[in-house]
Amino acid sequence: MSVSISEVARRARVSISTVSRVVNGSSVVNPLTKARVEQAIAELGYQPNAFARGLTLRRSEIIGLVLPDLHGEFYSEIIRGANSQARDLGYELLISSMRDGDRGPVLDSSQRYLALLDGVVLMFAEADDNARDLLSRVALPFVLLDDDMPGVPHDSVIIDQQAGARKLAEHLVDTRGVQRLIFVGGPATNLDTREREAACREVMRRSGRRLDDGDIHYLNYEFETAYAFARRSLSGWVGPGACVFAANDEMAAGIVTAALEAGVTIPGDLGIVGFDDTRIAAMMRPALTTARVPMAEMGSRAVELLCRRLAKPDSPPTQIKLEPTLVIRDSCRVPRR
Amino acid sequence: MSVSISEVARRARVSISTVSRVVNGSSVVNPLTKARVEQAIAELGYQPNAFARGLTLRRSEIIGLVLPDLHGEFYSEIIRGANSQARDLGYELLISSMRDGDRGPVLDSSQRYLALLDGVVLMFAEADDNARDLLSRVALPFVLLDDDMPGVPHDSVIIDQQAGARKLAEHLVDTRGVQRLIFVGGPATNLDTREREAACREVMRRSGRRLDDGDIHYLNYEFETAYAFARRSLSGWVGPGACVFAANDEMAAGIVTAALEAGVTIPGDLGIVGFDDTRIAAMMRPALTTARVPMAEMGSRAVELLCRRLAKPDSPPTQIKLEPTLVIRDSCRVPRR
DNA sequence: GTGAAAGCGCTAACAT
């Protein structure tokens, strides 16, 4: 078994307090004593027991990031931002996924690891009752990411979906003078999709056009689904001033693929925009015009908020709203005539 | 602060031992007593202190998965497999990234969270001295993923890179009768790249051809780099029976993009294969022939190995070798003539 | 079926 503080103390012929002091640099120890202790530590390969430490200190300086699932670049960017911020603030970051294969989201308060953390950044796939319920049982400080949960006071970092979608739609109106917008969303229950849709509606309306209900389609954010859907529907879309607004880049890629295979040129015959600015957007041809969601920043700001709360538990709840930026590439350039 | 076992005991008018027994279901308690305790627990919202528990039990039933970085589908698939297996075996899985922005790999034994885990699955970007050094200081059971580390006894799960590359190269020889193979690898220091290269060499040699040194190129696994490189070099490649072997799918995508832009048809003028079978392989056009690395299985087998070791600490070190499978799509179909 | 008490390894207040 591993060596404890008392063995180090015995070997260095000091008391355990002195060892503790050396380990934590908490108060000044005689340099010679200190050297003796350090040598003993090295010789024994002593490592403090984290459980005992946590029990006494009532904190671990470890925080968690719990995501709905860890698939896709979106999440890895969040993680990158969170990780780096956590280290800067002297915390370690541990990541966990709620999703368990097909068994659906799992997060109950009995989750053992939560009790080892000082706090946690949480992101739910959907802000439903289930989520709210889970939340009420989380017994430690938390920050919500990309989700609003009215009624529960909390810190949060959210994306201004409407602003992002508005920028794209306005770009379409301004540069291509879109007459008809085809909106291809994720699930109808998905809040992001609904917000983006609302922004499209509004921009169209304000510019004297309208977004026809028949041109709103709810898919599932996946390439294959969008590809199959576009194969069937594409022929009805092509026409003067038609553009597709896909609610994420993957679906945009699927639609572009179907279009090119059907001989529909892009951006010539049809303009298209995506959302998120994931890797595929730059890799596909034509490269995709899209809205860049500041993913890494979401992670870092959330961690920042959490750590601030740990330091000052009684500060008022804060909400940070981040705006996507427009990334103009080739998929909806004005066709030369 | 949070409620402790003794408050529950007081409220239920039993001793703390009884509360403990109820919480852990360890031994039989009188149903009436049990009910009383359970009610007290509910009323107080009691949650056992994980540090105290860990201190006493000397285990947390939590394991870790430490990856070089969390970018890309490769890792998320590993995570998915590991997660699901961990839950099946009664463990919780926590994930951590070694990479800290541009600050390079970080993993020192002082990493606080390691001390809270029962064991850890580790994957290094490169099996260098640094890695070996870190490893020697990890004071808990571990399993190595996709890395060999001779000299240190350990369990591991590795990919049979050679077998995968061989399947691809043989496919190229058999169906297209390749005369010239252009190998586009990751960094020259990357072990996977070297193994895949060796397999290509061998297959070419065995079939009476050779892999010219001038046709070996070391890049960095990235789309943009491969794209830029292909733009420059492409013209020298096209010719009867030439094929490109890209060491991952992203680079293959970059090369394909450059080729199509230059008017080189694929698979007509040039055949190409990738490696890994990440999402992009199915999404690009032509869809990419590649070798599917069983990523999720890597994760699940590693966790399985780790948990087995936790149960039987003295079993001999085990190595599991997983073989990639050939996924035939369109990027190197025989051109009709 | 239940309780008393030792002990896990550590920190911090207090004493010297």
Place this chain on the structure above:
DNA sequence: ATGTTAGCGCTTTCAC
């Protein structure tokens, strides 16, 4: 500058 000791919350013998 260093040692002594209480106590953190829990599990687990050992009595009864």
